[in-house]
Amino acid sequence: MIKTFIDKLLGKSPSGRGAKSRFGKRQEVPAAVHGIDPGLVDRRASDVVRTLKDAGFEAYIVGGAVRDLLLGLKPKDFDVATNATPEQVKGLFRRAFIIGKRFRIVHVVYGRGREHEVIEVSTFRAYLDNAAAEAVSGNEKTSKHALAGMQHAVDASGRVLRDNVWGPQDEDATRRDFTVNAMYYDPETQVVVDFHKGIDDAKKRVLRMIGDPATRYREDPVRIIRAVRFAAKLSALGFALEPKTAKPLVACEPLLQEVPQSRLFDEMLKLLQTGHALASIAQLQKLGLEKGIYPLLDVVVERASSTFVQAALQDTDRRVGEAKTVAPSFLLACVLWQDVKAGWEQRLTRGEHAFPALQDAIDEVFDKRIGDVSGRGKLAADMREIWVMQPRFEKRSGSTPFSMIAHIRFRAGFDFLRLRADVGEVEEGLAEWWQQFSLADDARREDMIEQVREEQRARQRKAQPVVRRVPKAAEPATVPAAEGPAGVDGADGDAAAPKKRRRRRRKPAGGGEAGTGSDLA
Numbered sequence: 001m002i003k004t005f006i007d008k009l010l011g012k013s014p015s016g017r018g019a020k021s022r023f024g025k026r027q028e029v030p031a032a033v034h035g036i037d038p039g040l041v042d043r044r045a046s047d048v049v050r051t052l053k054d055a056g057f058e059a060y061i062v063g064g065a066v067r068d069l070l071l072g073l074k075p076k077d078f079d080v081a082t083n084a085t086p087e088q089v090k091g092l093f094r095r096a097f098i099i100g101k102r103f104r105i106v107h108v109v110y111g112r113g114r115e116h117e118v119i120e121v122s123t124f125r126a127y128l129d130n131a132a133a134e135a136v137s138g139n140e141k142t143s144k145h146a147l148a149g150m151q152h153a154v155d156a157s158g159r160v161l162r163d164n165v166w167g168p169q170d171e172d173a174t175r176r177d178f179t180v181n182a183m184y185y186d187p188e189t190q191v192v193v194d195f196h197k198g199i200d201d202a203k204k205r206v207l208r209m210i211g212d213p214a215t216r217y218r219e220d221p222v223r224i225i226r227a228v229r230f231a232a233k234l235s236a237l238g239f240a241l242e243p244k245t246a247k248p249l250v251a252c253e254p255l256l257q258e259v260p261q262s263r264l265f266d267e268m269l270k271l272l273q274t275g276h277a278l279a280s281i282a283q284l285q286k287l288g289l290e291k292g293i294y295p296l297l298d299v300v301v302e303r304a305s306s307t308f309v310q311a312a313l314q315d316t317d318r319r320v321g322e323a324k325t326v327a328p329s330f331l332l333a334c335v336l337w338q339d340v341k342a343g344w345e346q347r348l349t350r351g352e353h354a355f356p357a358l359q360d361a362i363d364e365v366f367d368k369r370i371g372d373v374s375g376r377g378k379l380a381a382d383m384r385e386i387w388v389m390q391p392r393f394e395k396r397s398g399s400t401p402f403s404m405i406a407h408i409r410f411r412a413g414f415d416f417l418r419l420r421a422d423v424g425e426v427e428e429g430l431a432e433w434w435q436q437f438s439l440a441d442d443a444r445r446e447d448m449i450e451q452v453r454e455e456q457r458a459r460q461r462k463a464q465p466v467v468r469r470v471p472k473a474a475e476p477a478t479v480p481a482a483e484g485p486a487g488v489d490g491a492d493g494d495a496a497a498p499k500k501r502r503r504r505r506r507k508p509a510g511g512g513e514a515g516t517g518s519d520l521a
Contacts, residue, residue: 023127023170024195024210031190034199036069038190044110045078046187048119051092053188057084058169060184060193062122067180070192070202071237080121081172081184089121096121126167127175170195177216177223178230179208205238207231207245214248221255225267228289232271232279241287250288264294269328272300275320277313277331296369300335307423309335315419329382330412332370334419339365340387354391362387382409389413390420393434396452401445405438414438 045061052059059082065075082089086104090096095109106121169184173195176182180202184193192199196210207230209216209223217223227249231241256264271280281304284290290301303309312334319326343361348354362384370380390413392404404410414434421431437448 023174026170027194029192029194029199034070034192036185036190036192037072038187040069040072040074041185041187042075042078042117042119044108044117045080045119048080048093048108048121049187052080052082052084052089052121055084055088055092057082057088058124059084060186062184063176063181066183066185066192067198067202069185070180070183070199078119080119081124081169082121083124083166083169085123085166089123123166124169124172125175126165127171169193174210177209177226179210181230182210205234205240206242207234207239208242209245213245214252217248217252218255221252221259222263222267224249224252224256224289225264225271225293228280228283228287229267229271229274229276231287232276232283233274235276235279235283246287253289253292256293261294265296268294268297268300271297272313272331273316273320273326273328275317277316278304278310281313296332296335299369303335303338306338308337308419308425311419311422315415327382327412329379330386330415332379333383333386333416336365336369336383337387337416339369358388358391382412385409386413386416390417393417393426393430396433396437397449397456401437401449404434410438 041061045065049059049061059080061069061078062081063079065078068075084092086098086106089106089108090098093106093108097107097109098104099107103122105123108119108121110117110119173182173184179196179198181198182194182196183198185191186193201208207227209227227241227245231239271277281290281301284293284297284301291298300309304313312331316326316331340358340361343364344358347357347361352360366380385407386409389404389407389409392400393413395401404413407413414431417426417434418431420426421428433448433452437445440448
Protein backbone atom coordinates (compact mmCIF):
# COMPACT_ATOMS: atom_id res chain seq x y z
CA MET A 1 0.00 0.00 0.00
CA ILE A 2 2.84 2.37 0.91
CA LYS A 3 4.59 1.48 -2.35
CA THR A 4 1.40 2.25 -4.28
CA PHE A 5 1.14 5.61 -2.54
CA ILE A 6 4.78 6.47 -3.32
CA ASP A 7 4.36 5.37 -6.93
CA LYS A 8 1.31 7.59 -7.21
CA LEU A 9 3.25 10.59 -5.84
CA LEU A 10 6.05 9.92 -8.30
CA GLY A 11 3.58 9.55 -11.16
CA LYS A 12 4.51 5.93 -11.82
CA SER A 13 2.01 3.58 -13.40
CA PRO A 14 0.70 0.74 -11.22
CA SER A 15 2.19 -2.63 -11.92
CA GLY A 16 0.79 -6.10 -11.52
CA ARG A 17 -1.53 -8.51 -13.22
CA GLY A 18 -4.72 -6.55 -12.46
CA ALA A 19 -3.26 -3.17 -13.28
CA LYS A 20 -5.12 -1.13 -15.85
CA SER A 21 -3.01 0.14 -18.73
CA ARG A 22 -2.69 3.93 -18.72
CA PHE A 23 -2.68 3.84 -22.52
CA GLY A 24 -6.05 2.19 -22.87
CA LYS A 25 -7.04 -1.17 -24.27
CA ARG A 26 -6.79 -1.80 -27.99
CA GLN A 27 -10.10 -2.70 -29.62
CA GLU A 28 -10.47 -3.54 -33.29
CA VAL A 29 -14.01 -2.75 -34.38
CA PRO A 30 -15.18 -4.28 -37.70
CA ALA A 31 -17.26 -2.53 -40.36
CA ALA A 32 -20.39 -4.44 -39.33
CA VAL A 33 -20.26 -2.62 -35.97
CA HIS A 34 -19.03 0.90 -36.78
CA GLY A 35 -20.89 1.22 -40.11
CA ILE A 36 -18.49 3.59 -41.90
CA ASP A 37 -19.34 4.12 -45.57
CA PRO A 38 -16.14 3.46 -47.62
CA GLY A 39 -17.50 5.76 -50.32
CA LEU A 40 -16.91 8.76 -48.06
CA VAL A 41 -13.16 8.06 -47.84
CA ASP A 42 -10.88 10.19 -50.01
CA ARG A 43 -9.06 7.98 -52.52
CA ARG A 44 -5.83 9.95 -52.05
CA ALA A 45 -5.84 9.24 -48.32
CA SER A 46 -6.39 5.56 -49.11
CA ASP A 47 -3.49 5.71 -51.57
CA VAL A 48 -1.15 7.13 -48.90
CA VAL A 49 -2.15 4.39 -46.44
CA ARG A 50 -1.67 1.69 -49.08
CA THR A 51 1.78 3.01 -50.09
CA LEU A 52 2.98 3.05 -46.48
CA LYS A 53 1.64 -0.44 -45.77
CA ASP A 54 3.20 -1.82 -48.94
CA ALA A 55 6.54 -0.48 -47.66
CA GLY A 56 6.10 -2.46 -44.44
CA PHE A 57 4.81 0.27 -42.13
CA GLU A 58 1.61 0.65 -40.12
CA ALA A 59 -0.70 3.36 -41.42
CA TYR A 60 -4.23 4.58 -40.66
CA ILE A 61 -6.58 7.47 -41.35
CA VAL A 62 -6.78 9.22 -38.00
CA GLY A 63 -8.41 11.97 -35.97
CA GLY A 64 -11.39 14.10 -36.90
CA ALA A 65 -11.80 12.35 -40.24
CA VAL A 66 -12.61 9.07 -38.47
CA ARG A 67 -15.02 10.86 -36.15
CA ASP A 68 -16.86 12.44 -39.09
CA LEU A 69 -16.98 9.12 -40.96
CA LEU A 70 -18.57 7.49 -37.91
CA LEU A 71 -21.19 10.25 -37.90
CA GLY A 72 -21.93 9.73 -41.60
CA LEU A 73 -20.30 13.01 -42.64
CA LYS A 74 -17.81 13.51 -45.46
CA PRO A 75 -14.62 14.90 -43.89
CA LYS A 76 -13.09 18.03 -45.38
CA ASP A 77 -9.55 16.95 -44.48
CA PHE A 78 -7.88 13.57 -44.13
CA ASP A 79 -4.87 12.95 -41.91
CA VAL A 80 -2.77 9.79 -41.78
CA ALA A 81 -0.76 8.41 -38.84
CA THR A 82 2.06 5.90 -39.24
CA ASN A 83 5.06 4.39 -37.46
CA ALA A 84 7.32 5.58 -40.30
CA THR A 85 9.53 8.60 -39.51
CA PRO A 86 9.12 11.81 -41.54
CA GLU A 87 12.23 11.00 -43.56
CA GLN A 88 10.93 7.52 -44.37
CA VAL A 89 7.54 8.92 -45.41
CA LYS A 90 9.13 11.57 -47.61
CA GLY A 91 11.17 8.95 -49.43
CA LEU A 92 8.04 7.05 -50.53
CA PHE A 93 6.30 9.90 -52.37
CA ARG A 94 7.34 12.03 -55.31
CA ARG A 95 5.81 15.24 -53.96
CA ALA A 96 6.23 15.19 -50.19
CA PHE A 97 7.54 17.94 -47.92
CA ILE A 98 8.59 17.88 -44.26
CA ILE A 99 7.27 20.91 -42.41
CA GLY A 100 7.21 22.20 -38.84
CA LYS A 101 9.70 22.57 -36.02
CA ARG A 102 7.79 21.92 -32.80
CA PHE A 103 6.06 18.99 -34.42
CA ARG A 104 7.44 17.74 -37.74
CA ILE A 105 4.94 16.27 -40.19
CA VAL A 106 4.89 15.44 -43.91
CA HIS A 107 2.61 16.98 -46.51
CA VAL A 108 1.96 14.62 -49.42
CA VAL A 109 0.65 16.71 -52.31
CA TYR A 110 -1.70 15.56 -55.08
CA GLY A 111 -2.59 17.76 -58.05
CA ARG A 112 -1.48 21.31 -58.80
CA GLY A 113 -2.78 24.83 -58.53
CA ARG A 114 -6.03 25.48 -56.72
CA GLU A 115 -7.17 21.93 -57.27
CA HIS A 116 -4.31 20.41 -55.29
CA GLU A 117 -4.99 18.26 -52.23
CA VAL A 118 -2.71 17.77 -49.22
CA ILE A 119 -2.71 14.62 -47.11
CA GLU A 120 -1.00 15.30 -43.78
CA VAL A 121 1.08 12.41 -42.46
CA SER A 122 2.30 12.31 -38.85
CA THR A 123 4.46 9.77 -37.02
CA PHE A 124 3.17 7.99 -33.91
CA ARG A 125 4.45 9.97 -30.92
CA ALA A 126 5.36 8.89 -27.42
CA TYR A 127 3.33 10.03 -24.43
CA LEU A 128 5.53 12.03 -22.06
CA ASP A 129 4.39 13.64 -18.83
CA ASN A 130 6.05 14.92 -15.65
CA ALA A 131 6.63 11.37 -14.44
CA ALA A 132 8.70 10.71 -17.55
CA ALA A 133 10.42 14.09 -17.75
CA GLU A 134 13.91 12.66 -17.87
CA ALA A 135 16.60 13.64 -20.32
CA VAL A 136 15.36 12.77 -23.79
CA SER A 137 17.75 12.32 -26.68
CA GLY A 138 14.89 12.40 -29.16
CA ASN A 139 14.94 11.19 -32.70
CA GLU A 140 14.45 14.45 -34.55
CA LYS A 141 16.76 15.00 -37.44
CA THR A 142 16.34 18.49 -38.87
CA SER A 143 15.17 20.15 -35.65
CA LYS A 144 17.56 18.42 -33.24
CA HIS A 145 20.04 21.31 -33.26
CA ALA A 146 17.32 23.83 -32.24
CA LEU A 147 16.32 21.63 -29.28
CA ALA A 148 19.82 20.51 -28.30
CA GLY A 149 19.82 22.52 -25.05
CA MET A 150 16.41 21.30 -23.94
CA GLN A 151 16.73 18.48 -21.45
CA HIS A 152 13.11 17.68 -20.71
CA ALA A 153 10.12 16.88 -22.86
CA VAL A 154 7.83 18.82 -20.50
CA ASP A 155 8.48 21.71 -18.12
CA ALA A 156 7.74 21.85 -14.39
CA SER A 157 4.13 22.94 -14.99
CA GLY A 158 3.49 20.00 -17.31
CA ARG A 159 3.59 21.94 -20.60
CA VAL A 160 4.94 19.84 -23.47
CA LEU A 161 8.17 21.30 -24.87
CA ARG A 162 9.22 18.57 -27.30
CA ASP A 163 6.87 16.74 -29.54
CA ASN A 164 9.14 14.84 -31.92
CA VAL A 165 9.70 11.81 -29.74
CA TRP A 166 8.32 8.81 -31.59
CA GLY A 167 6.52 6.00 -29.83
CA PRO A 168 4.00 3.15 -30.24
CA GLN A 169 0.42 3.55 -31.45
CA ASP A 170 -1.21 3.21 -28.01
CA GLU A 171 0.89 6.09 -26.66
CA ASP A 172 0.10 8.15 -29.75
CA ALA A 173 -3.61 7.62 -29.08
CA THR A 174 -3.26 8.62 -25.43
CA ARG A 175 -1.46 11.86 -26.18
CA ARG A 176 -4.36 13.02 -28.39
CA ASP A 177 -7.00 15.18 -26.75
CA PHE A 178 -10.56 13.84 -27.06
CA THR A 179 -11.63 10.23 -27.27
CA VAL A 180 -13.62 10.84 -30.46
CA ASN A 181 -10.44 12.21 -32.09
CA ALA A 182 -8.21 9.29 -31.07
CA MET A 183 -9.47 6.52 -33.38
CA TYR A 184 -7.64 4.95 -36.33
CA TYR A 185 -9.29 3.64 -39.52
CA ASP A 186 -7.74 1.25 -42.01
CA PRO A 187 -9.48 1.83 -45.38
CA GLU A 188 -8.24 -1.52 -46.71
CA THR A 189 -9.51 -3.79 -43.91
CA GLN A 190 -12.22 -1.26 -42.84
CA VAL A 191 -11.27 -1.85 -39.20
CA VAL A 192 -11.40 0.96 -36.62
CA VAL A 193 -8.76 0.76 -33.88
CA ASP A 194 -10.09 2.34 -30.67
CA PHE A 195 -8.11 2.62 -27.41
CA HIS A 196 -10.34 4.94 -25.33
CA LYS A 197 -13.95 4.03 -26.19
CA GLY A 198 -14.24 6.79 -28.74
CA ILE A 199 -16.96 4.92 -30.65
CA ASP A 200 -19.09 4.72 -27.51
CA ASP A 201 -18.61 8.46 -26.83
CA ALA A 202 -19.50 9.28 -30.44
CA LYS A 203 -22.75 7.35 -30.05
CA LYS A 204 -23.47 9.14 -26.74
CA ARG A 205 -22.56 12.54 -28.30
CA VAL A 206 -20.02 13.21 -25.53
CA LEU A 207 -16.75 15.15 -25.83
CA ARG A 208 -14.46 13.60 -23.22
CA MET A 209 -10.81 14.43 -22.61
CA ILE A 210 -8.41 11.49 -22.47
CA GLY A 211 -6.84 11.35 -19.00
CA ASP A 212 -7.15 14.04 -16.35
CA PRO A 213 -8.48 17.22 -18.07
CA ALA A 214 -6.59 19.73 -15.89
CA THR A 215 -3.32 17.89 -16.54
CA ARG A 216 -3.98 17.77 -20.26
CA TYR A 217 -4.73 21.52 -20.36
CA ARG A 218 -1.44 22.18 -18.59
CA GLU A 219 0.42 20.04 -21.16
CA ASP A 220 -0.89 22.26 -23.94
CA PRO A 221 -3.12 25.21 -22.93
CA VAL A 222 -4.32 25.57 -26.52
CA ARG A 223 -6.49 22.51 -25.80
CA ILE A 224 -8.74 24.95 -23.93
CA ILE A 225 -9.54 26.67 -27.23
CA ARG A 226 -9.84 23.35 -29.03
CA ALA A 227 -12.42 22.21 -26.48
CA VAL A 228 -14.50 25.28 -27.29
CA ARG A 229 -14.10 24.77 -31.03
CA PHE A 230 -15.11 21.11 -31.05
CA ALA A 231 -18.05 21.81 -28.73
CA ALA A 232 -19.21 24.52 -31.14
CA LYS A 233 -18.63 22.46 -34.28
CA LEU A 234 -20.48 19.40 -32.98
CA SER A 235 -23.21 21.16 -31.00
CA ALA A 236 -25.56 20.99 -33.99
CA LEU A 237 -25.22 17.19 -33.86
CA GLY A 238 -26.09 17.09 -30.15
CA PHE A 239 -22.53 16.88 -28.75
CA ALA A 240 -21.65 18.48 -25.41
CA LEU A 241 -18.54 18.64 -23.24
CA GLU A 242 -18.42 16.10 -20.48
CA PRO A 243 -18.83 18.01 -17.15
CA LYS A 244 -15.46 16.74 -15.89
CA THR A 245 -13.81 17.97 -19.10
CA ALA A 246 -15.49 21.39 -18.92
CA LYS A 247 -14.95 22.06 -15.21
CA PRO A 248 -11.21 23.09 -15.24
CA LEU A 249 -11.50 25.37 -18.30
CA VAL A 250 -11.92 28.68 -16.49
CA ALA A 251 -9.29 27.86 -13.85
CA CYS A 252 -6.77 26.87 -16.55
CA GLU A 253 -7.44 29.88 -18.80
CA PRO A 254 -4.51 31.95 -17.37
CA LEU A 255 -2.14 29.28 -18.78
CA LEU A 256 -2.84 30.74 -22.24
CA GLN A 257 -0.74 33.78 -21.34
CA GLU A 258 2.36 31.62 -21.82
CA VAL A 259 1.34 30.62 -25.37
CA PRO A 260 2.92 32.63 -28.24
CA GLN A 261 0.63 35.37 -29.58
CA SER A 262 0.95 34.09 -33.14
CA ARG A 263 -0.37 30.67 -32.13
CA LEU A 264 -3.29 32.21 -30.24
CA PHE A 265 -4.09 34.34 -33.26
CA ASP A 266 -4.21 31.24 -35.47
CA GLU A 267 -6.46 29.44 -32.99
CA MET A 268 -8.78 32.44 -32.89
CA LEU A 269 -9.12 32.30 -36.67
CA LYS A 270 -9.99 28.60 -36.45
CA LEU A 271 -12.78 29.47 -34.03
CA LEU A 272 -14.18 32.09 -36.39
CA GLN A 273 -13.51 30.65 -39.85
CA THR A 274 -14.43 26.98 -39.77
CA GLY A 275 -18.13 27.56 -40.35
CA HIS A 276 -19.21 27.77 -36.69
CA ALA A 277 -18.33 31.33 -35.67
CA LEU A 278 -21.66 32.13 -34.01
CA ALA A 279 -21.73 28.75 -32.25
CA SER A 280 -18.15 29.29 -31.03
CA ILE A 281 -19.05 32.64 -29.50
CA ALA A 282 -22.09 31.05 -27.85
CA GLN A 283 -19.84 28.34 -26.37
CA LEU A 284 -17.33 30.90 -25.06
CA GLN A 285 -20.13 32.71 -23.28
CA LYS A 286 -21.68 29.49 -22.00
CA LEU A 287 -18.36 28.22 -20.58
CA GLY A 288 -17.36 31.56 -19.02
CA LEU A 289 -14.46 32.12 -21.43
CA GLU A 290 -15.75 35.25 -23.22
CA LYS A 291 -12.79 37.28 -21.92
CA GLY A 292 -9.13 36.54 -21.39
CA ILE A 293 -8.21 34.11 -24.18
CA TYR A 294 -6.94 36.71 -26.68
CA PRO A 295 -7.56 40.49 -26.73
CA LEU A 296 -8.88 40.61 -30.29
CA LEU A 297 -11.18 37.66 -29.62
CA ASP A 298 -12.56 39.58 -26.63
CA VAL A 299 -13.54 42.38 -29.04
CA VAL A 300 -15.24 39.91 -31.40
CA VAL A 301 -17.30 38.38 -28.58
CA GLU A 302 -18.19 41.80 -27.20
CA ARG A 303 -19.45 43.05 -30.57
CA ALA A 304 -21.02 39.83 -31.80
CA SER A 305 -24.47 41.09 -30.84
CA SER A 306 -24.13 44.29 -32.92
CA THR A 307 -26.02 44.20 -36.21
CA PHE A 308 -23.01 44.73 -38.46
CA VAL A 309 -20.63 42.22 -36.81
CA GLN A 310 -23.38 39.63 -36.47
CA ALA A 311 -24.11 39.96 -40.18
CA ALA A 312 -20.40 39.46 -40.92
CA LEU A 313 -20.22 36.32 -38.74
CA GLN A 314 -23.35 34.88 -40.37
CA ASP A 315 -21.94 35.62 -43.82
CA THR A 316 -18.68 33.87 -42.90
CA ASP A 317 -20.51 30.76 -41.69
CA ARG A 318 -22.61 30.75 -44.86
CA ARG A 319 -19.58 30.97 -47.16
CA VAL A 320 -17.79 28.13 -45.36
CA GLY A 321 -20.93 26.03 -45.61
CA GLU A 322 -21.01 26.68 -49.36
CA ALA A 323 -17.33 25.67 -49.69
CA LYS A 324 -16.35 29.25 -50.61
CA THR A 325 -13.13 30.88 -49.51
CA VAL A 326 -13.05 33.21 -46.52
CA ALA A 327 -10.33 35.69 -45.63
CA PRO A 328 -9.46 36.72 -42.07
CA SER A 329 -8.87 40.27 -43.30
CA PHE A 330 -12.54 40.67 -44.27
CA LEU A 331 -14.01 39.45 -40.98
CA LEU A 332 -11.56 41.46 -38.87
CA ALA A 333 -12.19 44.53 -41.02
CA CYS A 334 -15.88 44.17 -40.15
CA VAL A 335 -15.17 43.74 -36.44
CA LEU A 336 -12.86 46.79 -36.24
CA TRP A 337 -14.75 49.08 -38.63
CA GLN A 338 -16.47 50.69 -35.64
CA ASP A 339 -13.07 51.86 -34.31
CA VAL A 340 -11.84 53.07 -37.70
CA LYS A 341 -15.04 54.98 -38.40
CA ALA A 342 -15.05 56.68 -35.00
CA GLY A 343 -11.39 57.71 -35.30
CA TRP A 344 -11.92 59.00 -38.82
CA GLU A 345 -14.95 61.10 -37.87
CA GLN A 346 -13.06 62.63 -34.93
CA ARG A 347 -10.24 63.73 -37.22
CA LEU A 348 -12.64 65.17 -39.78
CA THR A 349 -14.29 67.17 -37.01
CA ARG A 350 -10.90 68.66 -36.19
CA GLY A 351 -10.63 69.83 -39.79
CA GLU A 352 -8.13 67.26 -41.10
CA HIS A 353 -8.18 66.25 -44.76
CA ALA A 354 -10.30 63.17 -45.43
CA PHE A 355 -7.74 60.72 -46.86
CA PRO A 356 -4.85 61.38 -44.39
CA ALA A 357 -7.41 61.33 -41.57
CA LEU A 358 -8.62 57.88 -42.62
CA GLN A 359 -5.07 56.54 -42.88
CA ASP A 360 -4.20 57.85 -39.41
CA ALA A 361 -7.34 56.30 -37.95
CA ILE A 362 -6.42 52.93 -39.48
CA ASP A 363 -2.87 53.10 -38.11
CA GLU A 364 -4.22 53.82 -34.63
CA VAL A 365 -6.55 50.80 -34.78
CA PHE A 366 -3.75 48.49 -35.93
CA ASP A 367 -1.52 49.57 -33.05
CA LYS A 368 -4.29 49.20 -30.49
CA ARG A 369 -6.08 46.04 -31.65
CA ILE A 370 -3.94 43.84 -33.90
CA GLY A 371 -0.57 43.91 -32.14
CA ASP A 372 2.51 42.08 -33.33
CA VAL A 373 1.34 38.77 -34.80
CA SER A 374 2.66 36.58 -37.55
CA GLY A 375 1.49 37.74 -40.95
CA ARG A 376 0.34 41.14 -39.74
CA GLY A 377 1.83 42.89 -42.78
CA LYS A 378 -0.31 41.06 -45.33
CA LEU A 379 -3.33 41.07 -43.07
CA ALA A 380 -3.03 44.80 -42.41
CA ALA A 381 -2.58 45.61 -46.10
CA ASP A 382 -5.77 43.74 -47.06
CA MET A 383 -7.79 45.32 -44.25
CA ARG A 384 -6.53 48.79 -45.14
CA GLU A 385 -7.56 48.38 -48.78
CA ILE A 386 -11.07 47.28 -47.79
CA TRP A 387 -11.50 50.35 -45.56
CA VAL A 388 -9.95 52.87 -47.96
CA MET A 389 -12.26 51.71 -50.76
CA GLN A 390 -15.43 52.62 -48.82
CA PRO A 391 -15.41 56.41 -49.43
CA ARG A 392 -14.38 55.79 -53.03
CA PHE A 393 -17.61 53.90 -53.65
CA GLU A 394 -19.40 57.23 -53.20
CA LYS A 395 -17.68 58.61 -56.31
CA ARG A 396 -19.32 57.24 -59.44
CA SER A 397 -18.02 59.60 -62.11
CA GLY A 398 -15.00 59.88 -64.36
CA SER A 399 -12.58 56.97 -64.41
CA THR A 400 -13.02 56.05 -60.73
CA PRO A 401 -15.62 53.28 -61.26
CA PHE A 402 -13.43 51.58 -63.87
CA SER A 403 -10.34 51.66 -61.65
CA MET A 404 -12.39 50.35 -58.74
CA ILE A 405 -13.65 47.21 -60.48
CA ALA A 406 -10.11 46.52 -61.73
CA HIS A 407 -8.80 46.61 -58.14
CA ILE A 408 -7.56 43.26 -56.84
CA ARG A 409 -9.60 43.75 -53.63
CA PHE A 410 -12.78 45.00 -55.32
CA ARG A 411 -14.85 41.94 -54.41
CA ALA A 412 -13.86 42.15 -50.74
CA GLY A 413 -14.49 45.91 -50.69
CA PHE A 414 -17.86 45.49 -52.39
CA ASP A 415 -18.93 42.69 -50.02
CA PHE A 416 -18.06 45.04 -47.17
CA LEU A 417 -20.21 47.76 -48.78
CA ARG A 418 -23.00 45.24 -49.26
CA LEU A 419 -23.02 44.43 -45.55
CA ARG A 420 -23.06 48.14 -44.71
CA ALA A 421 -26.10 48.55 -46.94
CA ASP A 422 -27.83 45.55 -45.36
CA VAL A 423 -27.64 47.18 -41.93
CA GLY A 424 -28.63 50.63 -43.20
CA GLU A 425 -25.24 52.33 -42.89
CA VAL A 426 -25.30 53.35 -46.58
CA GLU A 427 -28.10 53.55 -49.12
CA GLU A 428 -29.26 50.30 -50.66
CA GLY A 429 -29.23 51.93 -54.10
CA LEU A 430 -25.46 52.52 -53.88
CA ALA A 431 -24.73 48.81 -53.39
CA GLU A 432 -27.20 47.88 -56.14
CA TRP A 433 -25.52 50.30 -58.56
CA TRP A 434 -22.07 48.78 -57.98
CA GLN A 435 -23.50 45.28 -58.29
CA GLN A 436 -24.92 46.12 -61.72
CA PHE A 437 -21.82 48.05 -62.77
CA SER A 438 -19.52 45.13 -61.95
CA LEU A 439 -21.56 42.79 -64.17
CA ALA A 440 -22.21 45.16 -67.11
CA ASP A 441 -20.24 45.52 -70.34
CA ASP A 442 -18.27 48.70 -71.13
CA ALA A 443 -21.05 50.35 -73.13
CA ARG A 444 -23.57 49.81 -70.37
CA ARG A 445 -21.07 51.08 -67.81
CA GLU A 446 -20.63 54.31 -69.75
CA ASP A 447 -24.41 54.74 -69.82
CA MET A 448 -24.62 54.16 -66.06
CA ILE A 449 -21.93 56.76 -65.37
CA GLU A 450 -23.69 59.27 -67.65
CA GLN A 451 -26.98 58.60 -65.90
CA VAL A 452 -25.36 59.31 -62.53
CA ARG A 453 -23.90 62.51 -63.97
CA GLU A 454 -27.33 63.66 -65.14
CA GLU A 455 -28.85 62.86 -61.75
CA GLN A 456 -26.15 64.91 -60.06
CA ARG A 457 -26.80 67.86 -62.38
CA ALA A 458 -30.52 67.64 -61.69
CA ARG A 459 -29.89 67.66 -57.95
CA GLN A 460 -27.59 70.66 -58.29
CA ARG A 461 -30.17 72.58 -60.28
CA LYS A 462 -32.83 71.73 -57.75
CA ALA A 463 -30.60 72.82 -54.89
CA GLN A 464 -29.80 76.24 -56.42
CA PRO A 465 -31.98 79.20 -55.15
CA VAL A 466 -34.54 80.58 -57.64
CA VAL A 467 -33.73 84.15 -58.79
CA ARG A 468 -36.72 86.23 -59.97
CA ARG A 469 -36.41 89.67 -61.69
CA VAL A 470 -38.09 92.61 -59.99
CA PRO A 471 -40.01 94.77 -62.60
CA LYS A 472 -38.75 98.36 -63.06
CA ALA A 473 -40.79 101.20 -61.56
CA ALA A 474 -42.79 103.38 -64.02
CA GLU A 475 -41.00 106.61 -65.18
CA PRO A 476 -42.41 109.87 -63.79
CA ALA A 477 -44.24 112.28 -66.08
CA THR A 478 -42.20 115.15 -67.62
CA VAL A 479 -42.45 118.36 -65.65
CA PRO A 480 -43.06 121.48 -67.84
CA ALA A 481 -40.10 123.81 -67.96
CA ALA A 482 -42.10 126.74 -66.60
CA GLU A 483 -42.86 124.93 -63.38
CA GLY A 484 -40.51 124.87 -60.49
CA PRO A 485 -38.96 121.83 -58.94
CA ALA A 486 -41.05 119.28 -57.16
CA GLY A 487 -42.52 120.46 -53.93
CA VAL A 488 -42.39 124.12 -55.01
CA ASP A 489 -44.94 124.56 -57.76
CA GLY A 490 -47.23 121.67 -56.81
CA ALA A 491 -45.33 118.91 -58.69
CA ASP A 492 -45.01 115.38 -57.20
CA GLY A 493 -42.41 115.58 -54.52
CA ASP A 494 -41.42 111.89 -54.90
CA ALA A 495 -40.40 112.33 -58.54
CA ALA A 496 -37.22 114.10 -59.43
CA ALA A 497 -37.67 117.04 -61.87
CA PRO A 498 -36.07 116.53 -65.29
CA LYS A 499 -32.84 118.45 -65.80
CA LYS A 500 -33.13 121.51 -68.00
CA ARG A 501 -31.25 121.21 -71.26
CA ARG A 502 -29.35 124.28 -72.34
CA ARG A 503 -29.67 125.15 -75.99
CA ARG A 504 -26.47 125.71 -77.83
CA ARG A 505 -26.34 128.59 -80.24
CA ARG A 506 -25.14 128.01 -83.76
CA LYS A 507 -22.45 130.18 -85.29
CA PRO A 508 -23.88 132.80 -87.70
CA ALA A 509 -23.22 132.41 -91.38
CA GLY A 510 -20.41 134.57 -92.67
CA GLY A 511 -18.09 133.78 -89.87
CA GLY A 512 -19.56 136.16 -87.29
CA GLU A 513 -18.76 135.27 -83.70
CA ALA A 514 -21.41 134.02 -81.51
CA GLY A 515 -22.75 136.51 -79.00
CA THR A 516 -22.45 139.60 -81.32
CA GLY A 517 -25.44 141.69 -82.12
CA SER A 518 -25.21 141.18 -85.92
CA ASP A 519 -27.97 138.51 -85.91
CA LEU A 520 -30.40 140.33 -83.61
CA ALA A 521 -33.58 141.82 -85.01
